[in-house]
Amino acid sequence: LLKNESYSPLTINKLNKQVTDYLESKRYGNFEINIQDVKAIDDKINVILQLNEGQKSLVNKINIKGNSITEDKVIRDSFIISEGDQLNSSKIKKSIDNVRSKQLFSKVDYNIEDSEKKNFKDLNLFVKEQPTGNISAGIGYGTNGGLFEASVNERNFLGQGINLNFTGRLSTEVISGELSYVDPNxxxxxxxxxxxxxxxxDDYKNSGYQNKRVGTKLATKYEIYEDIFFRPNLGIQFDKLEVTTSASSLLxxxxxxxxxxxxxxxxxxxxxxxxxxxTSGSLIYFDQNIATFFSDVPTIQTGVGATFYHELFSDKYIGSAKARLANATAFNNKDVKLS
Structure with missing residues (x-):
């Protein structure tokens, strides 16, 4: 963090992490970091950093209570501190935030108490389960006719933190269904x-064609560097395009x-x-999808996009803006498929 650098909550988060990493590299034990921002004159903000070193202790046990449905493993995956580590309040707070961010529990609390071992502490985590499944349905009408959509979603399938979702759509010209499965770890x-x-x-009688698509995808995602994620995927799709005499020459x-x-x-x-x-920051991504030469129409699709977040008037109102550019090119002098 430099003098006259633009202020944002993201900058403060980075400062917190940098200080934490530095103190850990110097083998400091339990410490607490408090960062305050005080508004000064001329649209400037003074950042006050306060360090409080606590008693040096080790973690004896991490006890989890209240998870009658969710497996312990799902919760422990969120912890960045383990039994036997030095007690570190910053790591504990980050771990608790990770548990809350899973949105599997209506309440997440913790306390630290003395262990039967000298210089050891027990970390007790208390959670309250909440419903993680939902069923939704909606109807609409537009220039292309009526629309009905329904979905069934379970975010904690079998208590393992797995997201299972089915979505179906029915309209005058389109019928679709998708079943997805996501295991975060x-x-x-x-x-x-x-x-x-x-x-x-897709059944567009007015345009003289019907297009059927069936397929599957398999993907993985992981962090390759701080805040940078890589997501490779494989897919196969079967298309059948049928046309009538009223279809265009292109179709x-x-x-x-x-x-x-x-x-x-x-x-x-x-x-x-x-x-x-x-409340602030951005998501920037680059993607490519390459239909190999084992495909009937070899194609490469390239895209780049971004999403930006910013507070509008206060922290109660958050604005976002999205943009994406994409291109598809077919090989061997073939036309790009309709879908």
């Missing part, structure tokens, strides 16, 4: 595993059955002050 690898199955039927030239096997990847740079309730 597959096999204790600190890597997300996601898979999905989808089916889409008629693209009719037929197609198989697409693809490999894609995404780089995400996350600079939000919070990953769950951001």
């Amino acid at each position: 597959f096999n204790n690898s600190n890597k997300e595993l996601a898979t999905s199955l989808f089916s889409i039927l 008629r030239s693209r009719q037929g059955d197609f198989v697409t096997t693809s490999f894609g990847y995404n780089f995400l740079y996350d600079q939000r002050d919070s990953r769950f309730n951001p």
